[in-house]
Amino acid sequence: MKKRFALRFAPGLVEQPLVSKLVxxxxxxxxxxxxxxxxxxxxxxxxxxxGRTEAIKQSVSWLGGIGVVVSEIVKELVFNQDSCxxxxxxxxxxxSGALQMDREWKLVYDASKCVVCGLCVNACPLRLFxxxxxxxx
Amino acid sequence: xxRTIRKKRNQDEGDAHMAKTIAxxxxxxxxxxVVVVTAEEFTAMARTKEPGQLAQEVxxxxxxxxxxxxxxxxxxxxxxxxxxxxxxDITLNDVPVYQGLAAVDxxxxxxxxxxxxxxxxxxxxxxxLIAGKExxxxxxxxxxxxxxTKEIDTxxxxxxxxxxxxxxxxxxxxxxxxxxxxxxxxxxxxxxCLLPSFGNVTYSTSGELSPLLNDPYLRTIGxxxxxxxxxxxxxxxxxxxQFNTAKERNSHGIPLGGGATLAVxxxxxxxxxxxxxxxxxxxxxxxxxxxxxIPIPVxxxxxxxxxxxxxxxxxxxxxDYGVDGHPAVGKVNxxxxxxxxxxxxxxxxxxxxxxxxxxxxDIADTLCGWIKDGRFLLSExxxxxxxxxxxxxxxxxxxxxxxxxxxxx
Numbered sequence: 383m384k385k386r387f388a389l390r391f392a393p394g395l396v397e398q399p400l401v402s403k404l405v406x407x408x409x410x411x412x413x414x415x416x417x418x419x420x421x422x423x424x425x426x427x428x429x430x431x432x433g434r435t436e437a438i439k440q441s442v443s444w445l446g447g448i449g450v451v452v453s454e455i456v457k458e459l460v461f462n463q464d465s466c467x468x469x470x471x472x473x474x475x476x477x478s479g480a481l482q483m484d485r486e487w488k489l490v491y492d493a494s495k496c497v498v499c500g501l502c503v504n505a506c507p508l509r510l511f512x513x514x515x516x517x518x519x
Numbered sequence: 520x521x522r523t524i525r526k527k528r529n530q531d532e533g534d535a536h537m538a539k540t541i542a543x544x545x546x547x548x549x550x551x552x553v554v555v556v557t558a559e560e561f562t563a564m565a566r567t568k569e570p571g572q573l574a575q576e577v578x579x580x581x582x583x584x585x586x587x588x589x590x591x592x593x594x595x596x597x598x599x600x601x602x603x604x605x606x607x608d609i610t611l612n613d614v615p616v617y618q619g620l621a622a623v624d625x626x627x628x629x630x631x632x633x634x635x636x637x638x639x640x641x642x643x644x645x646x647x648l649i650a651g652k653e654x655x656x657x658x659x660x661x662x663x664x665x666x667x668t669k670e671i672d673t674x675x676x677x678x679x680x681x682x683x684x685x686x687x688x689x690x691x692x693x694x695x696x697x698x699x700x701x702x703x704x705x706x707x708x709x710x711x712c713l714l715p716s717f718g719n720v721t722y723s724t725s726g727e728l729s730p731l732l733n734d735p736y737l738r739t740i741g742x743x744x745x746x747x748x749x750x751x752x753x754x755x756x757x758x759x760x761q762f763n764t765a766k767e768r769n770s771h772g773i774p775l776g777g778g779a780t781l782a783v784x785x786x787x788x789x790x791x792x793x794x795x796x797x798x799x800x801x802x803x804x805x806x807x808x809x810x811x812x813i814p815i816p817v818x819x820x821x822x823x824x825x826x827x828x829x830x831x832x833x834x835x836x837x838x839d840y841g842v843d844g845h846p847a848v849g850k851v852n853x854x855x856x857x858x859x860x861x862x863x864x865x866x867x868x869x870x871x872x873x874x875x876x877x878x879x880x881d882i883a884d885t886l887c888g889w890i891k892d893g894r895f896l897l898s899e900x901x902x903x904x905x906x907x908x909x910x911x912x913x914x915x916x917x918x919x920x921x922x923x924x925x926x927x928x
């Protein structure tokens with residue numbers, strides 16, 4: 383199974399090799415979708431954990447144990463598509479390919495490609511995007 | 520250029536059997552025998568047929584655009600209060616309404632911002648009124664012998680006000696420059712979010728479907744032209760502001776950026792939020808998407824040739840919004856822009872539209888339907904717009920200083 387998490391950690395944890403530990407100790411694949419990490423400031427990772435259900439559960443519990451604040455991303459991006467006029471303004475900033483114009487110049491949104499960068503939230507002149515709520519894990 | 524057009528027109532007039540008049544086209548509309556296609560369809564037909572043949576076969580071509588147009592707004596007459604008030608300070612949902620008119624007339628500009636929420640503005644007021652919503656009206660006056668009331672606080676909707684009509688001083692820009700950003704920081708502009716280091720290019724016309732690109736010398740579009748505006752019939756009532764017919768043109772007569780504009784009017788009570796939508800551009804402000812469509816009569820070979828214009832023949836400059844004065848950094852055509860990538864400084868750069876081509880197509884199709892159904896007749900312009908109009912910047916000058924002196928600065 384695959385689950386998406388936001389991992390927030392204090393400056394002290396920046397030096398820890400979190401990802402390789404997860405891969406070796408818990409046998410989960412880690413796909414980093416977005417990383418905002420800097421020395422002395424702590425950081426935030428958006429990751430997909432792919433593996434057995436039990437392995438993901440243990441990974442989350444280990445991360446929690448060492449002080450990482452883990453929350454599951456329930457929905458990546460809330461898009462009020464019914465009100466969309468397909469202007470295309472959001473596609474200017476979407477580098478993941480989640481937001482694209484189709485052959486008929488209608489906007490199509492592919493949630494599976496979204497990396498939750500949030501640039502579309504401010505790029506949409508109709509304000510139809512919202513970053514979703516996270517659920518504590 | 521104007522001389523060559525005039526010469527061409529004289530030739531066309533010589534071939535009288537070829538030419539059609541607007542009156543003849545209207546007779547066909549009434550008889551239900553009119554042939555009408557969209558500008559994109561016409562351009563596709565022109566790949567296999569000569570303009571002469573197309574001028575015989577097609578009577579009307581519909582053009583359309585649905586993009587953000589800041590220079591838009593609406594006139595409202597609120598009706599008289601009892602006892603009367605001379606409204607000298609007016610807000611609708613906390614958005615200031617221009618009050619410098621008669622007692623209960625107001626003008627709500629699309630870009631006016633709410634006193635309390637910069638993401639809600641005049642365009643939202645207009646959209647909400649069109650949607651049939653109730654809006655809070657607050658007004659103050661100093662109180663006069665004839666208008667003694669000093670303050671009112673009430674609700675209005677479009678059905679309780681006397682007039683509510685859109686009057687946009689500048690819509691339908693003929694062409695517009697594309698935008699990019701050379702700096703190391705994201706720029707939030709009216710041309711959308713421009714990513715750093717030439718990270719993207721945005722553009723904002725509907726290309727070969729766009730009204731004034733299909734009649735680049737405004738032969739058929741002038742004062743009084745009946746159009747599609749916001750979902751209902753409207754009219755061209757003047758040239759738009761910043762009307763520029765002296766702009767550099769390419770070999771197809773297409774101005775490279777800017778160009779002509781139109782002032783338009785229409786009954787907002789009859790409009791639809793499908794074709795009038797409020798917009799907020801991050802760190803810029805409020806604007807309004809306006810749906811505008813213009814039918815162009817295929818009078819003769821010359822018009823057919825103009826209407827056959829294709830995206831690859833429509834060019835514009837790419838301007839760098841990261842630098843003061845927005846210098847040009849490249850020149851592209853709309854086939855390239857619509858392909859999703861252009862080459863800029865030897866590098867592939869992603870492109871994105873800001874005006875909705877899919878809604879513009881809906882408008883062009885709707886207008887086709889109205890004309891086929893005999894519900895929309897074409898109009899002869901009452902007067903044509905000047906073909907020698909240029910746009911001047913605002914300069915610091917002393918009172919009485921002549922323009923050429925100012926230009927030397």
